[in-house]
Amino acid sequence: MIRNKKILTGLDHTSYEHPFDQKALSALESTPGLDLVGKFITKNMVERVYTVQYTGSHLRVTKDSYPKIYEYLEYACQILDIKKIPELYIEWGYNINACTVGAENPIIVLNSGLIDLCDDEEIMFVIGHELGHVKSNHMLYHMMAQVINIIISMIPFGSLAAAPVQFALFYWDRMSEFTADRAGLLCCQKPTVAIKTLMKMAGVPQSMYRSINVESFIQQAKDFKQLDFEGMNKVIKTISIADDSHPWTVMRATQLIEWLNTGEAKKILKTH
Numbered sequence: 001m002i003r004n005k006k007i008l009t010g011l012d013h014t015s016y017e018h019p020f021d022q023k024a025l026s027a028l029e030s031t032p033g034l035d036l037v038g039k040f041i042t043k044n045m046v047e048r049v050y051t052v053q054y055t056g057s058h059l060r061v062t063k064d065s066y067p068k069i070y071e072y073l074e075y076a077c078q079i080l081d082i083k084k085i086p087e088l089y090i091e092w093g094y095n096i097n098a099c100t101v102g103a104e105n106p107i108i109v110l111n112s113g114l115i116d117l118c119d120d121e122e123i124m125f126v127i128g129h130e131l132g133h134v135k136s137n138h139m140l141y142h143m144m145a146q147v148i149n150i151i152i153s154m155i156p157f158g159s160l161a162a163a164p165v166q167f168a169l170f171y172w173d174r175m176s177e178f179t180a181d182r183a184g185l186l187c188c189q190k191p192t193v194a195i196k197t198l199m200k201m202a203g204v205p206q207s208m209y210r211s212i213n214v215e216s217f218i219q220q221a222k223d224f225k226q227l228d229f230e231g232m233n234k235v236i237k238t239i240s241i242a243d244d245s246h247p248w249t250v251m252r253a254t255q256l257i258e259w260l261n262t263g264e265a266k267k268i269l270k271t272h
Helices: 019-029 034-043 046-057 067-079 112-117 120-135 139-154 163-188 191-202 206-211 214-225 230-242 249-262 264-271
Strands: 059-061 087-091 098-101 107-111
Touching: 019 163, 034 046, 034 139, 034 163, 046 087, 046 098, 046 107, 046 139, 059 067, 067 087, 067 120, 067 163, 087 112, 098 120, 098 139, 107 112, 107 120, 112 120, 120 139, 120 163, 120 191, 139 163, 163 191, 163 249, 163 264, 191 214, 191 249, 214 249, 249 264
Parallel strands: 087 107
Antiparallel strands: 059 087, 098 107
16 A cells, blocks of 8 residues: 555644534533433443454454555554554445444444455545544444434333434434544545545446546535535434435535535645
């Protein structure tokens, strides 16, 4: 892998966090019942459960086992100025995806399809995205979003009682992706790479990878931008509950392009 990225020493996550993320987090933190979800995580050692699940089922990536893949992570942490390198695992799955679990000791998990279907730069974008969640301290709330449905199933009439915190958690979870995409862009430092990766996630057939039309996707994102985002909040919240696995790639591309157009990303890269 060619090490040609600018190292963003002293990078502060607040300098690039998306305002939708910050606004949704503020609303989430004032939602009644959030503390109960936090207590459930502590009492039931949820982070420990996730750690056992992932470390016991998937391939651990180290300098010795898979040095090239580990180098992606090591370099991405250096770029984003993350001192403590998270553990890295690979799980079987042939879609382009990754996730991060754990708050105190985060674990990044890459799908095997990501490694096979993306080039070095695109993998850096995805790893940078996951590190963005870690750097912005998203992980505790992400765990809350992951266990809220379990909590609801354990409480009589739980779906009614927990609806406000469930909506707040899932909506914030969506908005946090915008911040993580910005971190991914700062990591790969190539806007076209970020957009191409989102396009692959959106469904570009592997047979068409050599002829990916980035401009057409950017136009699709511009068309999507014409929708009233603020007015769509209730719809977005509802769909977030109903389909929490949907990647929302066009919406994510829209927000990333909008940020690029402000010049803020270029300014961050220039001043570090």
